[in-house]
Amino acid sequence: MEEKKLPEVLEKETTRRDFLRGTAAAAGSAIAITAIGGIAPKKAEAQYSVQTAPGTKPFAQKFLYAGRHNCTGCRSCELACSLFHTGNVRPALSRIWVNKYKDIVDVPVICWQCDDAPCIAACPTTPKAIQRDAKTNGIILNEKICLGAKCMKCAEACPAQYIRGNPDTGQPLICDLCGGDPQCVKACHAQSGNPQGPCLMSRPVGLGLNLSFRNVTPDEAGKDLATQLFYPNVEGKRVVAAKTRKGR
Amino acid sequence: MAAPKGGNFGKVLEIDLGKLTYKTRPVSDEILQQYIGGRGLGAYYAVTEYKAGKNPYDEDAFVFLGPGPLAGTMCVSPRTSIVNKNPYTGNLNHAECGAHLASEIKWAGWDGIYIKGRARKPTWFSVVDDKVEFKDASKMWGKTTEVAHEMMVREMKDPLIRTIVIGPAGENGVLYSCLIVERFRAAARSNAGSVFGDKKLKGFAVRGTKYAVPVVDNAKFLAAANVAKEANINNPGAGRRKVWGTAASMETNNFLTGSLIVKNNQTTWWPDVVRLGAEEAERKFWKRHVSCTNCQAHCLKLGVLREGKYTGLVAESPEYESGGLLGTNLGMKKFDEMTALIEACDAYGLDNISTGGVLGFVTEAVEKGALKPSDLDGLKPTWGDGDTYMKLIDKIAYKQGKAGKLLSQGVARISKQIGKGTDAYANTVKGRELAAHDPRGDKPRAYSYCIGPNGADHHEGTNTTSLCQTAMMDSLCLCSFTSMFVWGAQTDKVVTDMINPLCGWNMKTEDFWTAAKRIMTVERVFNVREGVSSKDDRLPKRMYAEKLPEGPKKNSIFTEEDQKKMEATAYGFFGWDAKGIPTEAALKSYGLDYLIADVNAARKKYNL
Numbered sequence: 055m056e057e058k059k060l061p062e063v064l065e066k067e068t069t070r071r072d073f074l075r076g077t078a079a080a081a082g083s084a085i086a087i088t089a090i091g092g093i094a095p096k097k098a099e100a101q102y103s104v105q106t107a108p109g110t111k112p113f114a115q116k117f118l119y120a121g122r123h124n125c126t127g128c129r130s131c132e133l134a135c136s137l138f139h140t141g142n143v144r145p146a147l148s149r150i151w152v153n154k155y156k157d158i159v160d161v162p163v164i165c166w167q168c169d170d171a172p173c174i175a176a177c178p179t180t181p182k183a184i185q186r187d188a189k190t191n192g193i194i195l196n197e198k199i200c201l202g203a204k205c206m207k208c209a210e211a212c213p214a215q216y217i218r219g220n221p222d223t224g225q226p227l228i229c230d231l232c233g234g235d236p237q238c239v240k241a242c243h244a245q246s247g248n249p250q251g252p253c254l255m256s257r258p259v260g261l262g263l264n265l266s267f268r269n270v271t272p273d274e275a276g277k278d279l280a281t282q283l284f285y286p287n288v289e290g291k292r293v294v295a296a297k298t299r300k301g302r
Numbered sequence: 303m304a305a306p307k308g309g310n311f312g313k314v315l316e317i318d319l320g321k322l323t324y325k326t327r328p329v330s331d332e333i334l335q336q337y338i339g340g341r342g343l344g345a346y347y348a349v350t351e352y353k354a355g356k357n358p359y360d361e362d363a364f365v366f367l368g369p370g371p372l373a374g375t376m377c378v379s380p381r382t383s384i385v386n387k388n389p390y391t392g393n394l395n396h397a398e399c400g401a402h403l404a405s406e407i408k409w410a411g412w413d414g415i416y417i418k419g420r421a422r423k424p425t426w427f428s429v430v431d432d433k434v435e436f437k438d439a440s441k442m443w444g445k446t447t448e449v450a451h452e453m454m455v456r457e458m459k460d461p462l463i464r465t466i467v468i469g470p471a472g473e474n475g476v477l478y479s480c481l482i483v484e485r486f487r488a489a490a491r492s493n494a495g496s497v498f499g500d501k502k503l504k505g506f507a508v509r510g511t512k513y514a515v516p517v518v519d520n521a522k523f524l525a526a527a528n529v530a531k532e533a534n535i536n537n538p539g540a541g542r543r544k545v546w547g548t549a550a551s552m553e554t555n556n557f558l559t560g561s562l563i564v565k566n567n568q569t570t571w572w573p574d575v576v577r578l579g580a581e582e583a584e585r586k587f588w589k590r591h592v593s594c595t596n597c598q599a600h601c602l603k604l605g606v607l608r609e610g611k612y613t614g615l616v617a618e619s620p621e622y623e624s625g626g627l628l629g630t631n632l633g634m635k636k637f638d639e640m641t642a643l644i645e646a647c648d649a650y651g652l653d654n655i656s657t658g659g660v661l662g663f664v665t666e667a668v669e670k671g672a673l674k675p676s677d678l679d680g681l682k683p684t685w686g687d688g689d690t691y692m693k694l695i696d697k698i699a700y701k702q703g704k705a706g707k708l709l710s711q712g713v714a715r716i717s718k719q720i721g722k723g724t725d726a727y728a729n730t731v732k733g734r735e736l737a738a739h740d741p742r743g744d745k746p747r748a749y750s751y752c753i754g755p756n757g758a759d760h761h762e763g764t765n766t767t768s769l770c771q772t773a774m775m776d777s778l779c780l781c782s783f784t785s786m787f788v789w790g791a792q793t794d795k796v797v798t799d800m801i802n803p804l805c806g807w808n809m810k811t812e813d814f815w816t817a818a819k820r821i822m823t824v825e826r827v828f829n830v831r832e833g834v835s836s837k838d839d840r841l842p843k844r845m846y847a848e849k850l851p852e853g854p855k856k857n858s859i860f861t862e863e864d865q866k867k868m869e870a871t872a873y874g875f876f877g878w879d880a881k882g883i884p885t886e887a888a889l890k891s892y893g894l895d896y897l898i899a900d901v902n903a904a905r906k907k908y909n910l
Contacts, residue, residue, distance in 0.1 A: 126600040128593040129402070133376060137524075142514030143375055144409060154461045157451070157485045158604060158616055159590070221511045244535060245598050283589040284606040287614040 114234030127160030131238035155276020165229035176211035192231035309371035320419030344385025370779025374408030409510025467505030469651025560855030561743030571853030626738025627658025633685025659735025732757025
């Protein structure tokens, strides 16, 4: 039943995406990051405060968002995620992870809650072992049906290369949004305090930009960031070595 | 011998490089309760396994890396403590560094890594959970730290693996070489670089996926860890470090406290610090903040140079110590040149502080005629001459030429070798160069330089209370920025509230102080066996002889009265006698009866 609805949703999203293509996003995701960098945190902050106002019932947080340029690589999101899902602090079981690119940038790798969910589409079992929870928008894994390490079609299909295998069971680790209250976002907000503010944010409605974000792999995202921050040394090489140690 | 219930696994990974084997070395809960972990546990190993006068380059000499009980949990900012007998100072020293190494060691299921033996050819090893693999490092040998790090990451095919490596300086046996962790962080003040080099060990890589640190009472522990973290989030001092890192102290120590190191401690006044410090970096250089595991302070600042000779250089610069020693200490005026010096030291695996100290001393010696350019392969260092300093750093790392051989020995040995009154400005404590705080302007810093086991280490605590707190933080392996600095007088309570539900101990706040004194005293006994006494707990001659000529603390001097007061306070607090030797009563009260005979033998040997 879910699958039949998907094309419609996808159609809408595609239109918006095309619109973006025609404007800024065509120039690459690096620019997309810069463009929303200044706006998104403020909006999210407002949303965050509305949601936590006294006496207000919090909205279910249906979308995650990572302002990658704000990540300091502290991994508190990984710790909070694994603690919430397993009761232990063990980042190998975290549903969010921080990729290191050339040791100069950290890239939080998250599930972008794609409307078309290529992971679910790729799941070969009937019924599907991974399904979207209509209420929370999180993706729920049915451990009894999932084929585990020998399949991992979902991981292959994920355009963000976000899905990792559980080292114990071999089954995929996918974000379930903690039932509408993502722990990683809370952890990130608690950690933050650099001039830019937190990296991870969640919202009850989508930002509408997730499709251009999700289509980069962790390494591509790292490259974007490295270019954005460390141009002209986008590879993070140690130039001093080349200048002073000729012939070594 | 009971196994630990929580916080620790009761297993230390023992690596034997001679046989290329590894085994589990069990640790009992009793030992951990007494020595906590990290620095304390390393000191326990050293004092029980070594006899006096042990050669730190012996085949069975060890380097111990401990992550402490709190790493890998929800606790803030774990660090790795590295303990070894230091070939540079001849004493038991410890060094701490941040990044994610400590957490990964714990998630791989180990309470520490104990490395001994000497490999026949260059080696490195990887620790992935229970699996240890020894690998050939011949291709890495001779490579700078960031290249070796990259090669390890590439070979492991895992960008998330955490590494610790030495550079060419360590391989070539430069006495003040260090370990570089994850490219930008250094564990320098135990000078383990040359020990690794002697063991033909380029470094190792760790990744943990299999284990979670066992917690006895999870709910209580999480609540306590949260209290510890909340204190950080709301702390104004921590806010400053978030924005500026430690670099902000360059400006404040110049303009307010008058304790910035300038030109080999000739003065503390260097108005050009505004071109080197935090504000300049923030305006022109810094691009992002980087933090260690679960840390709110993210005090490491990465940036890229976009002008000058070193355009494109990506660097972590300046920290207070590195910017002080390789910036103001050398009379630098150009940010890019200072940054390049810092990066060169990191690339070669040289201790920034000692390297800066050596260069500063040599410049003054040349200025005063004690050294001639002919002694330095024709190089003539003058204040602010970044190019010459860069050439000298290169020579030091490879012990190249006359200059390299001379300078790689460190200030104390150079001064002894050349004489000519250079001891008046050879600024060392226990054979090591001063860090960037001038004790004439910042008198409490003398506690850190003199009483702490490392000697001339800025990070040992500035009074008896903080000496104890630092000993505990280094043994629990927490960063002082996010622990004792923000918890303040509550530190003992915050720690015991966390450690008891984590480990299932019944540690009271008094026990916190006893454990700290025990750790300090164990290290002291080790160093007393090596001949250390109150005669070594002294600042460099210049601090007692020359008044500060200018700056906010103009005319300030460290007097003999200050010295006496400090000795009396510290020795009395720790239960050491007037010569700085732990008394029998004190040893007994800390449960260190097994060291009484050692102390008595040392008293006899050194006539104390």
